[in-house]
Amino acid sequence: RKKTWYVCHNRDPTAYRYQFQDDPFLSPRTSSEFTLFSLSQESGRSAAKFFINNNPKLFTKDFAEPHIPCLMPETVSLLLEEVSEEALKERIHLRRVTAAVDMYDQLLQAGTAVSMETTHDLLDLIALYCDRNPAEDGGPQTESSESGEEAKKKKGRFRQASYFLNATWKENNNAERIFNLLSEKDTRCYAALIRGMVRHGAYARAFSLYTDMLNNRITGDIHIFNALISAASEVREQYNERWDLITELLKQMNQQKIQPTLQTFNSVLKALRRCGFLAKTQALHTLSEMKALGIAPSLASFNHILVVFFRPGKLRSSGPGNVDILQEIMSEISGMSFTCQDPDDVYFFCTAMKICLDNKDLELGYKVHALVEVGENRRLVGDPYQQSIYYGRFFNLLCMMEHADVVLKWYKRLIPSVFKISQLRSYCVFILFLLLFTPQQ
Template sequence: MYLTRHLRLLPRRNVGRQLASGNSTHCNYTTAAPAEEHIEIPSRIERSPTDVLQALAGTVGRDPTAPHYKYHDDPFLIPMSNMAKRTFALSKEAGRKAANWIKEEHHELFMHQEAQPAIEKFAPRMVYTEESEVDAGTLERLIAQGDLADAVLVYNTMETKGIEVSAELKQSLLEMVCFYNNQEPLPEDYIEERWFTQNSRRRERSAKTWKDGDLAEKLYGAIEPKTPEAYAALIRGMAKYLQCERAYALLQEANERGLQLDTGSFNAIIQIVSLLKNTAEQRWQLCQELLQQMCEQQLQPNLGTMNALLECISTFGNFKLARTAALKVLPEFKQLGIAPSLGSYYFLLIIFCRERAPVSHVIVDILNDIAGKEFKIQHPKDTYFFATAMDVCRNHLHDKALAKKVNELLHTGNNYDLVGDSFKEAVYYRNYLALLCQTESIDDFMRTYDQLVPNIYTPEPGIMEEILRALEINGAIEQMPRIWSDMVVFDHVHQERLLLLVLRIMVDNKPNLQLPAHELLSEQCAKVALDMFSSIEEPRRYKKLNFTGQMLGDILTLLVRCESSFEKATEVLAYIDKQQHRIPGTPADSALLEFVDAAVIQKAPSQALVALQYAVDNNMETTTLAQRINDGFTLNEVHLAKLKSLVGDSFLNK
């Protein structure tokens, strides 16, 4: 017992020492030999150079108050409007292109190699001419680097000098030329320019762009004997650039010669079936024939085959046939163990959720199937899913709950990488905000608005109009000054319909001074009106906005409702009176009446008579105005004479 109490009183870190050293009071203890420790070294895990950065990035979420990383983090260099975002992004890439041009034009200044080992990308580019000493190794290296222009030049130089080019090298060059259609591609580094270029060429995609009789066909003719790989390269190139008839003819020719093509070649032809046949029945029949040929050649379909079929089915004008065919395709590929990608679901939405077709809830089944999953890019159309799904939620079903499920899926894992380019991202959030402003309470909507605008999404004029109408319906007049500030930043102040709507909402909804949120609202609305009036004479890059009499009348009304802005209101009235022959329309009678009432309060009979003079000149209602002036002021002889000259003695004698 004594030993136990003694041990309890000792600090714990000293107990082991005393027992080991034998310094206890009554007995000595000997320590047992420590057990042999076994250290197991784990296997080395291969890491990429960015794994640490990705791990750090995974610990934080996206900051909605911060701009995109492609913009400079400087208040004066952060774009807010859509035009500014596009201009800033392209300007940054233009600077990089200029720097690259300097490096190529003055390569003698960049011969030093600071990095060890040397970084080939930073080295000056080799310049090839027709006199350059080239060989098969040079051509092979250029093809591996994807340098199309130099590879073609070197090939032509080798042909001119009689240097033999192997069939394998010709095949590699043929594949590259067919892939790019012998047109120098935009470097992958210029992401923004490629995105905006693709969006501007959307209308040109249905036209044939294949270069007939160009290098690709010459290379194909030079390969003897013809191989399945040569057929496959030319078929895919022609199909990609919509030389449809010849691509299909080459496929038939290869089949007749007994050459077995690959799955990708059949996928390319299935994608253009809609351009080969006119009716839905003919297209579906041709698809079945192509699938039968694949079966006969024992070719295994893949995800590209399924998406090519669904893409073709999505072009069927016959809705019933399209839906039936799609429901046949999905189980067949499921039996083959091929799981749909986001691109597959995109085509299903196109097939089932058509504008003039019965309402379909296929998106509910899709979301139930993929909820909580993280996707990787597997097909070029995968980036179309989220924008299309949100469009279906808004325009086809008008379902807020589904829209939030789509948004939750987008922010699961790294799925945001599949939102697509800046255009698709804008379409996604355009539909999302438009749906929320129609279905949510104004407070909940404004919280979402604060998270997205302006760094993630800048509302277009159409969406801003829907937001204004939602504020009008909910009577959220206190939000108008803030929305107007955003409109100024987004460069929407040149939109006449938006200005009319803003003025109408503020004029029709008078502030309730009993509410704390409305205490300063009159002054804020007056500032908004003054901002609009100040923009009349400002030079604009857009077409100059023509203010109508109704707009100026609303501006006048908002100014007179704020007692401190009466002087500005008189300036507006003076402008209306001076420019009355140029301004289309006239202010509302109520606007002049409120101005006269304010003039009575401010004891300014001269200004009230100016309003009456304007009403008389434009054949407006004058009886009420004259009565207010006569009852509200003690007029002197000059003012009384002016009033008599405007409305006559008969009115004053009543």
């Protein structure tokens, strides 16, 4: 029903976003106001949710018809206090890392055997949150350590040195201790630790544990190989050594009869971004191999290809034919509707529009934006920060290359519904454009 309504009703370009329409007077007009308003809204929701969840006895009446579970208090307090496997499962479900480890130790001291399935879940929990409760760091970080130039710049401004120290995998932590206590270790146990080590920066230890797994004649799984491929560039210095390691991992996958997935190929393409002169040739070969296996590339796949071929600082000096790769990609995916299959999918449109802007290719910029407007592709432009970057680049391209009347049409279409001119460069470009090209009365 929601999709049908979305298709039948066009977006009102003069209206603010739905989330800001409750109070038109306070609707944000700049990017900074947008951020402040959004954070204030989310802060209020979080405060209300915290109060409801911590005082469930005050909110027992359910007035909603039909029942809406998300509006009722969630179970956030521990109900089982006795030492049992059910109590351990409850702590794992509530993501109480410290409490779950304590309960596991009490079960071992009492001589109670813990099922392998519960042990798997416990190892996954500890490895995911790096042996800390989620509240201590605001939740797990993404596995990607290189998820986009703009995102790194944005996040890098606010991170302190203590963040990097806290996010590091510590040797002999509870995950490793529990792992070493197991009499029988299977693939899932190794996968939990290897993925956790890669996620939290212990790349050399991850490969060491993988070698130990092979020595014990235990077969890996697709998650182990995906994690190791993404970490290959961190444990080798030379470009050819990095690619040799990736190739060796792929050969071992084939020997163990493990079929690669979309994430496998995306991990290879992302690793190639740090393989220097080998990147371009091997990236195209990887993309061809991907299609030969019947695996459709995602937007993240194409984004990695663009980053390989368009290095920062070399876009303008690479010649008139330097947009051929993007032209081929747009010819292949034009008119397609995408769903998010990889966390890096949201960086494609920003990268593509940057190439169009730096090469002053208006026609290609229109093709990229036309793809954004297909189906629900607009969701894949990214968070509000990335959206401001994308639309800012698109608007700058219009101001530089398009006629005045066309730019004004786009202005009415994009502002304020999806974009706000708050960045100094965009604002100055637009004002200069109006002064130069708007007819005098």
